[in-house]
Amino acid sequence: MRHLLSIRDLTAADLQAILGLSEKPAPQPLTGKGVALYFEKPSARTRNSMELAAAQLGGHPVYLQPNELGIGMRESVADVTRTLACYHSIIAARVFDHSLLEQMAAVNAAPVLNMLSATDHPLQALADLLTIKQLLGRIEGARVAFIGEGNNVSRSLAEACVLAGAEFVIASPPGHGLEGAVLDPAEAVEGADIIYTDVWVSMGDEDSDERRAAFEPYQVDEALMARAKDAWFLHCLPARRGEEVTAPVIDGPRSGVWKQAENRMHTARGAMLWLLDK
Numbered sequence: 001m002r003h004l005l006s007i008r009d010l011t012a013a014d015l016q017a018i019l020g021l022s023e024k025p026a027p028q029p030l031t032g033k034g035v036a037l038y039f040e041k042p043s044a045r046t047r048n049s050m051e052l053a054a055a056q057l058g059g060h061p062v063y064l065q066p067n068e069l070g071i072g073m074r075e076s077v078a079d080v081t082r083t084l085a086c087y088h089s090i091i092a093a094r095v096f097d098h099s100l101l102e103q104m105a106a107v108n109a110a111p112v113l114n115m116l117s118a119t120d121h122p123l124q125a126l127a128d129l130l131t132i133k134q135l136l137g138r139i140e141g142a143r144v145a146f147i148g149e150g151n152n153v154s155r156s157l158a159e160a161c162v163l164a165g166a167e168f169v170i171a172s173p174p175g176h177g178l179e180g181a182v183l184d185p186a187e188a189v190e191g192a193d194i195i196y197t198d199v200w201v202s203m204g205d206e207d208s209d210e211r212r213a214a215f216e217p218y219q220v221d222e223a224l225m226a227r228a229k230d231a232w233f234l235h236c237l238p239a240r241r242g243e244e245v246t247a248p249v250i251d252g253p254r255s256g257v258w259k260q261a262e263n264r265m266h267t268a269r270g271a272m273l274w275l276l277d278k
């Protein structure tokens with residue numbers, strides 16, 4: 001049984017297969033079947049794109065919240081997972097603790113799909129790669145510069161870039177980076193085809209003056225964009241104009257964020273088809 005908890009669950013061929021499936025007309029393998037969507041955190045793009053993608057595949061999405069499901073409280077993780085698998089072909093979850101996804105996947109009752117955890121956001125990275133392919137006409141050899149925090153979005157993007165043959169570089173404040181080399185923003189955007197950022201304060205993380213001060217030199221503004229010739233700007237959204245990005249950049253002619261948001265739906269279909277091995 002397949003699970004998609006992180007990009008590390010994919011081979012290079014799997015990744016290309018998902019991108020291919022995402023651009024094809026939707027088949028209907030989920031006719032009469034359910035897709036469980038369990039959210040421990042808020043969601044705009046993920047919930048809507050997953051609900052639509054499930055419907056396009058012929059399935060019926062069911063939105064579930066912690067206070068109803070009582071996972072690990074009213075009922076054990078394994079029993080909830082087995083119950084959901086009685087009705088649903090896929091169990092998708094957005095969680096605080098990544099290990100909950102691992103516990104659900106270990107039951108092997110239905111394919112488990114990560115809709116964002118503290119460490120990974122594979123669905124976002126799939127949409128990012130499809131967007132890069134559409135904007136540049138290629139992924140291989142592209143230089144993707146991420147300016148901001150090393151966490152779920154940047155980790156999955158880095159892994160997906162490596163798998164698809166793109167170059168990934170990151171500039172993060174000290175103590176907020178990913179494993180491996182960290183550059184400063186000017187170095188990172190040098191020769192970049194894509195400049196990408198994310199919020200300074202992720203869902204569930206603590207906001208503070210120290211944190212804001214650390215991230216302030218990492219704002220993507222027109223001057224930073226101008227250091228890279230003809231780069232496209234991407235952002236997973238939600239965006240805070242005036243914090244991680246300025247309005248002229250995200251609302252400007254080189255912003256691909258709305259194509260990227262739409263692609264969340266197409267790649268959600270691709271990911272679910274891959275999970276079902278269709």
Ligand SMILES: NC(=O)NCCC[C@H](N)C(=O)O
Pocket residue numbers: 045046116124151152153198199201202203236237238
């Ligand atoms: N586009 C999305 O699905 N959400 C992105 C939120 C990313 C941010 N790093 C967070 O964890 O809150």
